[in-house]
Amino acid sequence: MRDIIDQLKEVVMAILPMAVLIIILQYTVIGLPPETFFRFLAGVVMVGLGLFLFLVGVHIGLLPIGELIGSSLPKTKKPWLIIGVGFILGVVVTIAEPDVRVLASQIDQVSEGEISNLMLIYSVAIGVGFFVAVAMVRTIFNIPLKYILMVGYGAVFTLAMFTPESYVPISFDAGGVTTGPMTVPFILALGVGVASVLRGKSSTSDGFGLVALASIGPILSVMVLGVIFG
Template sequence: MNVFVDKFKEVIMSVLPVTAIVLLLNFTIAPIGTEMIGRFIVGAIFIIFGLSIFLFGAEIGIQPIGSLMGSSIAKKKKLWIVVVFGFLLGFLVNIAEPDLLVLARQVSEVTSGAIGQTTLLIVVSIGIGIMVALGLARIVFKVPLNRVLTVLYGIIFALVLFAPKVFLGIAFDSGGATTGSMTVPFILALGLGVASIQGGKESEEDSFGLVGIASAGPMLAVLTMSLLSGIKELTGSLPYHGESSGSIIRPFLHEIPALLVEVTFALLPFLVLFLIFQVLIIRLPRKQFARILKGLLYTYIGFLLFLTGVNAGFMEAGSAIGHTLALLDYNWVVIPIGFILGFVVIFAEPAVYVLNEQIETVTSGHIQRKVILYALSIGVASAVALSMVKILVAEIQLWHLLVPGYLIAVILSYFAPNLFVGIAFDSGGVASGPMTATFILAFAQGVAEATEGADVLLDAFGVIALVALTPLIAIQVLGLIYKHKAKKTAVGEE
């Protein structure tokens, strides 16, 4: 129960700042109506309880499965087993990623079904599966992480040159959204399980980087899909749900039946694979097995509540607030508001504090957690503000920001300490958490919909990618600072 209370506190820290900002804007410069703000508040409550239960379930169910499966397949010491099961596990866990489900639904709605939700889910999950398999093989063969990343991002940059530009935001956002609350703990546990079997002093370093490699998969997959789809031009518009439904609660009740099916199909394959592992390989004691099943049940319930809150009230308010602000004569106000939203989202993100502690421990206190927190918060805030600038200024395109950013991140990987490189590329999901995938993207879509000359598909998508890019650069820069400090300390001791 203590674990659940901790998760509950973490989620409240994440959701309440955004809720407070929305309420403040609603009662000042961007009123969105009593009914919609009521649905937003109810949605926030659903998200708080849903995400708390989901994370609790993930901790006692999903993470142990990842670690057990990782060590089990590594013990076989056969590459084909590592690759095949790496693909399967990556695919199945990603299908059940809440942030990706939210993104896929948004893409489907904005494109009026031209890019279907199921299609995007499957394509992205295939990309994740392939990259998880590749990442596990990298651990087995001890290939340097920066070399793998250089090749992957080299291919991504090449595809960007030929892919229709309407797919760029979706592709890069998919990479950010997949590294969420379901996928990251599982893949980290999977990587740690494989690395621990390998042993050696480098096992800790090897365990990092798997999420970073995995997050390149969706980009590659979606960009490849764009080339094969034959779609050259596609415009997007926001399905605005501002009309009255006559009830605050009715939309939530309306969402639940469809989401029951959606969540069941998302989690069922993962459950089946775990049961197969249990019968054939793992053979856990009954008590431990029951605890994991209980964790999966909590994950299911939390998942359902979370998506209900997101779909029935939370995101709608986000897009409405963005839409209202962008219609103001002083629509430039979305830039500082975007900055504030980005700052509070990351400042209040519990996973960031875990990351801060991890880096402070690894550096023996040379890099203080306060420095990391402010570096990430200002970085993410700037990324969201930059996204708003991109929407308002038609000449700025997404690739103008992303390609140089990722290029810098890859170049830094050759100079930063290896451990920091792994942590940095694993941490994209830390920044692009549930609040980014739900509220901030919806906010950007609302701004784009109301801005003359902007297109929701071209200009709003990409905000998750920019946010996810921030830790890649910030943490590696901190790694260089640590490296410099460590050298100075060593010289001083001599």
């Protein structure tokens, strides 16, 4: 019960400043039509309720199951299984990520179907899955994170020179939206779970860095789309 109350407080503190600012602007500067303003207020209530339920669900279900899967996989002593499951989980969690779907629908609309909704979603998902698998390789073989980041971002800036200009900003936005409320809790818990078994409880910090790696994948995958279709 205490955790639920804490989640409610977090949601209120996250949404209240924005709501108060919009209300002040409404009566001082903007002057939106009453119908639009009431729709905003209704939206704030629904967003608050949805975010509260989502965060409760994350703490009750996603975080524990992600860490449980992460701690169970190393016990199989099959590196290929850990890497393969990491890839699959990275793909399916990203497909379920709301931020990715919002970006994909907006890009589909702006590009008039040139970059379709599903093509962008699956490209981003495969990119995230690939780098979650890379993160599992890093944890298993104890590879320093900085070397993987250097190679990854080196590939990003090299590929950017060959990617059409319209795809470059899309690719970096795609990297940003993967750090959303669905993907981050799950893959962080997965990484901490794997590291806690392979490296011991004192080295669970080795499980962090997955989000940094996962955000490289969508950038590269969208740039590859640009090279192929641009």
